[in-house]
Amino acid sequence: MSSLPIPQPILHDADAPLLELREVAKRFGSREVLKSISLNIAPGEFLTLLGESGSGKTTLLRLVAGFEQPSAGEIWMSGARLDKLPPYKRRVNTVFQSYALFPHLSVRDNVAYGLRVQGAPKNEIAARVGEAMNMVKMTEFAAARPSRLSGGQQQRVALARALVNRPQLLLLDEPLSALDANLRKEMQSELKSLQREIGIAFLLVTHDQEEAMALSDRIALLRDGALEQVASPREIYTHPATAYTAQFIGQTNLLRGEIRRSIATCGVLRWPLEDADSPALFSVRPEAIRISPDGKRQTHEVKFRGAIRQQIYSGASELLEVDCGSGQLLRVRLPARGPLTGEHDFVFSIADAIRVAD
Amino acid sequence: MYSRAYKTLVSIPPLLWVGFFLLIPYALMFAHSFWLVQNGALVHHWNLSNFQKLLTNPLYAEVLFRTMRIASFVVLCSLLLGYPLAYYLSFHSGARKELLFQLVIVPLWVSYLVRGYAWKTILGSDGVLNGLLQYLHITHAPVGFFLYSPFAVILMLTHIYTPFVFLPIYASLEHIPRPLVEASHDLGAGPVSTFFRVVLPLSMPGLLAGATFAFVLSLGDFLAPLLVGGSSGTMIANIVQTLFGASYDWPLGAAISVCILLITISLLFLTERLEKRWSFK
Numbered sequence: 359m360s361s362l363p364i365p366q367p368i369l370h371d372a373d374a375p376l377l378e379l380r381e382v383a384k385r386f387g388s389r390e391v392l393k394s395i396s397l398n399i400a401p402g403e404f405l406t407l408l409g410e411s412g413s414g415k416t417t418l419l420r421l422v423a424g425f426e427q428p429s430a431g432e433i434w435m436s437g438a439r440l441d442k443l444p445p446y447k448r449r450v451n452t453v454f455q456s457y458a459l460f461p462h463l464s465v466r467d468n469v470a471y472g473l474r475v476q477g478a479p480k481n482e483i484a485a486r487v488g489e490a491m492n493m494v495k496m497t498e499f500a501a502a503r504p505s506r507l508s509g510g511q512q513q514r515v516a517l518a519r520a521l522v523n524r525p526q527l528l529l530l531d532e533p534l535s536a537l538d539a540n541l542r543k544e545m546q547s548e549l550k551s552l553q554r555e556i557g558i559a560f561l562l563v564t565h566d567q568e569e570a571m572a573l574s575d576r577i578a579l580l581r582d583g584a585l586e587q588v589a590s591p592r593e594i595y596t597h598p599a600t601a602y603t604a605q606f607i608g609q610t611n612l613l614r615g616e617i618r619r620s621i622a623t624c625g626v627l628r629w630p631l632e633d634a635d636s637p638a639l640f641s642v643r644p645e646a647i648r649i650s651p652d653g654k655r656q657t658h659e660v661k662f663r664g665a666i667r668q669q670i671y672s673g674a675s676e677l678l679e680v681d682c683g684s685g686q687l688l689r690v691r692l693p694a695r696g697p698l699t700g701e702h703d704f705v706f707s708i709a710d711a712i713r714v715a716d
Numbered sequence: 717m718y719s720r721a722y723k724t725l726v727s728i729p730p731l732l733w734v735g736f737f738l739l740i741p742y743a744l745m746f747a748h749s750f751w752l753v754q755n756g757a758l759v760h761h762w763n764l765s766n767f768q769k770l771l772t773n774p775l776y777a778e779v780l781f782r783t784m785r786i787a788s789f790v791v792l793c794s795l796l797l798g799y800p801l802a803y804y805l806s807f808h809s810g811a812r813k814e815l816l817f818q819l820v821i822v823p824l825w826v827s828y829l830v831r832g833y834a835w836k837t838i839l840g841s842d843g844v845l846n847g848l849l850q851y852l853h854i855t856h857a858p859v860g861f862f863l864y865s866p867f868a869v870i871l872m873l874t875h876i877y878t879p880f881v882f883l884p885i886y887a888s889l890e891h892i893p894r895p896l897v898e899a900s901h902d903l904g905a906g907p908v909s910t911f912f913r914v915v916l917p918l919s920m921p922g923l924l925a926g927a928t929f930a931f932v933l934s935l936g937d938f939l940a941p942l943l944v945g946g947s948s949g950t951m952i953a954n955i956v957q958t959l960f961g962a963s964y965d966w967p968l969g970a971a972i973s974v975c976i977l978l979i980t981i982s983l984l985f986l987t988e989r990l991e992k993r994w995s996f997k
Contacts (some may be wrong), residue, residue: 423898423902443900444906446902446903446904446906447904451902451903452898454898459899460899460900460914462918464730472903473903475903475913520903522901676766
């Protein structure tokens with residue numbers, strides 16, 4: 359039997375969060391990198407911190423790992439204060455962007471590192487290291503030095519080295535950014551199935567919105583050190599709260615206009631909308647717009663006539679740039695259908711015009 | 717691409733340098749060690765009598781072992797001083813790093829002789845150290861063994877060669893990617909465990925280079941024993957110096973030099989093998 363402390367489910371509410379960030383802030387000198395972040399991670403959840411470089415996403419991860427101390431706020435894990443503990447006393451493990459494999463140790467010794475420093479018995483180390491290397495399909499490289507491995511293989515070793523310790527939460531700092539596109543896609547799906555299989559919570563940092571969409575249960579979008587929106591990939595894509603979110607995740611058309619007497623007006627586009635009179639901003643995804651074959655519209659639809667300015671073919675679909683009069687350009691994504699020219703009637707559903715904050 | 721003539725041209729200066737300052741002197745030294753001096757004149761007669769003398773007269777072996785003992789102590793002391801210094805500077809000095817680094821390097825700009833005489837002034841019977849000890853009533857008469865002893869030689873050489881040990885260690889510590897240290901902490905290793913499992917192994921090439929510097933330089937040093945060593949602190953280079961000077965026995969001096977050279981070369985060979993074993997690029 360194991361003599362190591364195995365993460366024990368602590369007796370509290372079943373839906374209590376695994377990790378809680380309470381108004382966490384971080385300053386480096388006068389630079390405010392994180393501004394009062396409050397965020398929870400549920401046990402077994404795959405949460406992604408998404409943001410541009412400089413948004414504070416990596417700093418947030420480093421606060422959870424313990425490499426940085428918060429300037430204000432608290433971090434709790436399984437009902438115990440985490441931010442006062444040094445990194446080597448936290449039950450979280452990290453997969454580093456650079457992998458940070460120990461160059462003087464073999465793959466096997468790299469994976470065994472955590473168990474060795476914690477003084478696990480020899481036979482248990484051997485069993486768990488074997489299991490972890492099997493899980494990431496690196497058994498045949500056990501004796502190799504990390505420098506002999508490709509980027510993708512190093513990535514797997516880094517994963518095994520972290521997971522062998524059975525953390526309650528795995529932190530991943532842009533783990534796939536150094537891999538080429540095809541391998542990245544492959545590793546994404548492996549990462550996702552691995553997370554489902556072992557059932558521990560993953561906190562992933564990435565700047566790649568597609569990666570965030572593909573992997574996450576929830577996405578936390580960071581902007582200039584503050585949370586812009588936290589929601590599931592579907593929710594954040596279909597109902598972006600802000601213009602920034604709508605533009606950062608996928609492509610969109612931002613329509614600036616106003617609501618007056620229950621009519622929304624954005625340039626030449628008008629549709630009925632029950633809301634107080636005010637200026638307004640709407641997001642309409644390019645794929646929400648389609649060509650109306652007969653020039654007619656349903657009652658719940660908005661119709662406009664536009665001239666095609668540009669057509670960009672991308673295999674399954676094509677992106678049109680449509681001038682709907684007086685220079686107002688809209689992007690329309692259609693299933694690939696061959697070259698289009700001239701003017702056409704376009705429609706989109708009123709429900710697809712999502713009102714967003716500026 | 718560079719032309720043949722150009723390549724030949726640029727290779728001439730280094731070849732001349734190596735030829736004049738390395739190959740010819742060593743060839744001469746090697747030849748001398750197999751010649752001998754008869755009636756105050758050099759005789760170009762090939763023989764092994766110099767090496768026989770070295771093996772049969774215990775004086776030479778004694779001084780050679782003392783020299784290696786002193787050099788080993790210098791290595792030990794300068795590692796004990798230089799490693800923690802380099803570690804602190806590389807990992808924990810923060811914004812003061814540049815300044816501290818310069819402070820470590822500055823003594824290298826001061827003449828060796830000046831530093832030697834400074835130690836004489838500090839360690840002598842009327843020196844600063846004895847003065848202080850008597851002022852504090854720790855001792856009542858000057859302590860004699862501070863100066864003119866192997867202790868004084870070790871002290872002075874340690875002072876002089878610690879920067880040479882510090883520099884390669886510092887360089888190798890600076891080359892350790894910091895995420896490795898974070899990864900070690902992340903995997904549950906505290907600061908001490910991380911030092912012995914990650915930092916120390918990865919700084920071994922620098923440590924070995926520094927130790928080799930200190931040992932080889934101490935092995936051939938003759939000024940420190942001359943200034944502060946006295947008769948009990950005489951080292952092998954002093955013997956060579958005397959043989960080439962006052963005793964006028966160049967062949968015997970050359971034979972000793974060949975022995976020192978062989979020791980140095982085997983040492984360099986060994987450390988290079990060790991450094992390879994500890995490098996992971």
